[in-house]
Amino acid sequence: MSKAILFTPGPLNTSEAVRAAMARDLGSRTEEFVSLTNDVRRQISVLSGAGGRHEVVLIQGSGTFALEAMLGSLVRSSDRLLVLVNGAYGERIVTIAKRMRIDVVIQRSAEHEIVSPADVAVTLDSDLSITHVAVVHGETTTGILNPLKAIADVVAERHRRLLVDAIATLGAEPLSIEDYKVCALAASSNKCLEGAPGLAFVVADRAELERVGGNPHSLSLDLFDQARQFERNGQWRFTPPTHVVAALWVALQQLEEEGGVKVRRSRYVRSRDLIISGFEKLGFQCFLSLSVMGSIIVTIRVPDWPGFELEDMLRFLSCSEIYLYPGKISQENTFRVGCIGDLQPQDIERMLDGVARYIQDNCRRDVKMANGR
C-alpha cells in the first residue's frame, strides 16, 4: 500500500507508532484506560502551561466540538462576547456564539493582517459591557499567527475573560494559559499534537467552570459535568474514542521525545521554508508576508498563467496520493500547503516535483521554469 502524503492541516500523517497504538481494543472502564485518560490530561495540562487553576476536560469529537463546549460552558446568554476575526475560524466562533444566542460583538481585520492588540484595547475601553473575548491563535485560513500574549495582556489588564482557539497551535507554538491569564483554550488531537482525529479538549479555569456551571446548553458538550466525572472516577460520561485516546497518548510521548514544542516548531518551520522556497522557485507567490506567518500552513496565490487550473492541479497531485487544500480566504484564489505531521523533506520534494510536472504539461507562460530547475 502506498502512503498518502497529507499536506493538510489535520487529519495529517501520523507516525507508525501512533497508528499502531490504535490496533488494540480497550475497555473504557478498565484501569488501563482510566490511567491513559488521566495521563493524557496531565500531559495536555503541562503542554498548555496550566498550573493549579485550570482543568483539562476531554470531549469526544473534532476541534469545533471543543469550541462549542467552551463557549456553551463558559459564556452565559447575559454575557457579551467580543470575537476577534481575521479568518474563517474566527467567523466560525461567531456562528457558534450566535447559535447559542450569545450577545456577540465582532472586530474584523483583513485576512493578511494580525489582530491588533491596540484595537482590542480601544474596543474594550469603549464597551464596558463586554465580558469575554474570543480569538483564534493560529488562523488556519491563511496560516497567520495572532499575537496571543499581547492580546491576552490587553484583555487581562481590563479584567475580561479570554477564550482561545488554540486548535492549530497547541504543540507547535509556545503558550502558557496560566502566565497569559487565559480563561480557557480549545484544541484537538489531530493537528500539532499529531494524533488521530476524534478527540478534542478544553483547558478551562476551574473557578469559571464552577461559576457558570450548570449552563444547560447541551448535555454531551457540558464541560462542567464532564470535568466532575473525570474528577470523581477518571471516567468519561459517554463512550470515549478509546483508540484515539491510546493514539494520543503515544503522540504526546513522541512530542516529548522529539524535544517538546520548541523543537517541533523548528521542524515545522524547516518544512514550511522548504515549501515556500520550492514554490517561489516555480514562480508562485505566498499570500502572507513571512513576518506574520505561523509554522503550520502556507497560503499560496493561484497564478494567472494560461492553462493553470487549481482544481486540475489538485486532482493531478491526488493521483499520486499527494493532497493539498484549496484556499479558504474570501478576497482571492489561493491554495494551502500544510507543514505539520509526519512529513519528510523527500515528501516535500515529491510534492514540488508533482507541481512542476503539472505546470510543464499544462501551462503556457513566458516565465520558464529556468531558475534552477
Ligand SMILES: *Cc1c(COP(=O)(O)O)cnc(C)c1O
Ligand atoms: C482545525 C481547526 C478548527 C476545528 O476544525 P474541525 O474541522 O472541527 O477539526 C478550528 N479552528 C482552527 C484554527 C483550526 O485549525
